[in-house]
Amino acid sequence: MEILNKEGFHIDTQHDYCRLGEFSEMSIDSQRTGNEGSLCNGNSMYAGASAYGDASMQDVSMTRSSVASSDSRMRLVHPERPSKTRSTFLGHSVVQRSRVTQSTSDDVLINALLDEQHPTGGLEGYEEWTIDTSRLIVGPAFAQGAFGRIYKGSYNGQDVAIKILERPRNDMDRALLMEQQFVQEVVMLANLRHENVILFVGACQKPGVWCIITEYVKGGSLRTSLARRRAPSLRLAIRHALDISRGMEYLHSNGVIHRDLKSDNLLLAERSIKIADFGVARIEVKNEDMTPETGTYRWMAPEMMQNRSYTHKVDVYSFGIVLWELVTGNIPFQNMSAVQAASAVVRGERPIVPPDCPDCLAKIMTRCWDAYPDERPSFSDVVRLLEEAQVTLTKSVGTPRFRCVCLKGSPTLD
Numbered sequence: 001m002e003i004l005n006k007e008g009f010h011i012d013t014q015h016d017y018c019r020l021g022e023f024s025e026m027s028i029d030s031q032r033t034g035n036e037g038s039l040c041n042g043n044s045m046y047a048g049a050s051a052y053g054d055a056s057m058q059d060v061s062m063t064r065s066s067v068a069s070s071d072s073r074m075r076l077v078h079p080e081r082p083s084k085t086r087s088t089f090l091g092h093s094v095v096q097r098s099r100v101t102q103s104t105s106d107d108v109l110i111n112a113l114l115d116e117q118h119p120t121g122g123l124e125g126y127e128e129w130t131i132d133t134s135r136l137i138v139g140p141a142f143a144q145g146a147f148g149r150i151y152k153g154s155y156n157g158q159d160v161a162i163k164i165l166e167r168p169r170n171d172m173d174r175a176l177l178m179e180q181q182f183v184q185e186v187v188m189l190a191n192l193r194h195e196n197v198i199l200f201v202g203a204c205q206k207p208g209v210w211c212i213i214t215e216y217v218k219g220g221s222l223r224t225s226l227a228r229r230r231a232p233s234l235r236l237a238i239r240h241a242l243d244i245s246r247g248m249e250y251l252h253s254n255g256v257i258h259r260d261l262k263s264d265n266l267l268l269a270e271r272s273i274k275i276a277d278f279g280v281a282r283i284e285v286k287n288e289d290m291t292p293e294t295g296t297y298r299w300m301a302p303e304m305m306q307n308r309s310y311t312h313k314v315d316v317y318s319f320g321i322v323l324w325e326l327v328t329g330n331i332p333f334q335n336m337s338a339v340q341a342a343s344a345v346v347r348g349e350r351p352i353v354p355p356d357c358p359d360c361l362a363k364i365m366t367r368c369w370d371a372y373p374d375e376r377p378s379f380s381d382v383v384r385l386l387e388e389a390q391v392t393l394t395k396s397v398g399t400p401r402f403r404c405v406c407l408k409g410s411p412t413l414d
Contacts, residue, residue, distance in 0.1 A: 109149055109164045110138050112208045121205040123183060129190050131155065131202035131213055138162060147178070148209075152216055159216040160201055164209050182210045185278055188256060189214070196247030198267065198276040217276070219268030222325075226263060231329030234358070238390045240266075241323050243273040245386060248319060249379035251275070252312050261318035262299040263325050297338040298331070302346050302371060313373035319382065320368025324351045327361060360389035 114133055122130025135156050141149040148165035155162075165182065168175045182205075189200035189212070199215040219225075222240065231237065244266060251258060258265075258275065265277040301317035303310045321332050332351045333341035350369050353362045364385050370376050377385065 107138075107141070107149075109166060109209060110151070112166075112206055113164055113204075113211055114138075115206060118206050123186050123203065126186065126190055126203075129186070129200070129202045131204045131211070133204070136162070136213075155201055155213055158201070159218070160213045161216045163212045163214075165211070167208055167210065169208075178210075182212070186212065188278055192251070192254065192256070194247055194250040195272055196243045196274055197250065198274045198278075214276075217267035217269050217274055219270065221264050222266040222268060222273065222322075223263035223331075225268055226325060226329045227331075229329070231327060234327075234361075234393060237326040238361075238386060238393070240273050240326055242383065242386050242390070244275065244319065244322065245379050245382045247273070247275045248315055249383055252315070252379055257312045258315050258318075259304075260296055260299070261315050261322065262296050263322055264296075266322070297342040297345075298333050300342070300345070301373070303373060305342050305346055311373060313376045316368050316376040316379065316382070317370075317373075319379075320365045320376075321351065323361065323365045323368065324353070327357050327365075328354055358389070358393055360385075360392055364389065 114136075120130060120133055137154045139152045139154075141151045143150040147168070148163060151162040151164070153160055153162045165178065168178065186200075186203045189198075192200065198217070201213040201215060203210070203212045205211065226232075232240070244261075248258070248261070256278075258278070260277060261275070265275065267274045267276050297305070299318040299321045301310065301314040304314055324332065328351075330351075333344060336344065348371060350366070353365065364377075364382065368376055368382065
């Protein structure tokens with residue numbers, strides 16, 4: 001649902017996947033007020049009101065996480081009554097049923113995906129990415145949203161995240177929209193290869209479900225790590241910031257706007273950060289007025305909130321907020337509801353830069369979240385500025401192991 005507040009910007013009151021089995025401290029925007037979204041508790045599911053790809057995924061594990069993407073309203077598919085909705089996929093040969101864990105053997109979404117009575121479909125022109133479900137082992141779900149779930153599993157011996165979405169059976173318009181966005185996500189991910197971008201493994205569809213498989217990143221989200229450990233050392237913060245900015249530089253060079261860059265969608269791999277959640281990403285089209293269809297308010301650029309046209313510079317704004325998170329360890333506007341935070345941003349307010357934050361980093365974040373998109377740097381410039389800051393701080397402190405003690409003092413040894 002979208003509402004228009006007195007400042008004239010749109011507030012989207014929906015969320016994506018929620019943690020299974022416990023309350024998620026990541027759902028900050030949905031925890032503040034009753035009209036900002038529901039919470040997942042236990043095995044209940046968030047019944048969001050948006051179409052696939054119109055919101056952000058919650059981090060769903062304190063110790064691990066994986067690809068994020070679409071939100072949708074959950075209704076379990078009935079394999080015995082497959083959907084007749086039109087598809088843009090080509091049929092492939094029937095494959096053998098995969099192995100599933102005992103705890104998931106009665107999961108109807110998995111059963112629909114592994115149903116031997118129906119052929120596995122692949123995207124036309126991308127047949128090489130069609131998964132062979134006989135090589136797929138499906139484990140327990142670790143997140144669920146309104147139209148689907150995300151499971152941990154393995155494919156060809158590789159740990160993967162398996163996102164299964166149900167095709168709406170009684171809403172043709174929504175089904176067609178979800179199909180279009182599913183196809184767009186597959187095409188986008190299949191053409192992206194970068195060490196700081198989540199790795200696409202494959203996809204397929206059955207009559208009632210869509211499935212996207214990516215690598216499984218077990219380090220968890222950056223937001224979870226910050227909540228658990230507070231701010232990292234500045235050396236690590238800059239390294240993380242460089243990973244993110246290099247990944248975003250790559251995406252922008254390929255015409256991809258993420259549109260929901262935030263710490264929840266940044267996953268900690270063994271030696272790097274990987275950008276995830278492309279369910280809301282779009283290809284930037286020149287001379288096209290793009291409108292704000294998604295995002296998370298604490299990280300969202302003001303032009304998106306105000307329903308104005310925007311460019312790839314919305315991602316630069318969001319990165320400025322993420323950089324502030326890396327320096328402080330805090331959640332932006334944590335004492336405000338999402339609506340209050342959005343109102344504050346439109347009025348020109350930004351998170352308070354701590355007095356002990358090095359000037360070089362403070363300048364980068366404030367340039368990134370400038371109210372005027374044209375004043376924000378490109379990610380190529382951000383990479384250069386961060387590399388310079390890395391050298392400057394290492395020299396000035398005498399060791400790369402220093403830390404910003406937010407609002408409590410000057411940089412100290414880690």
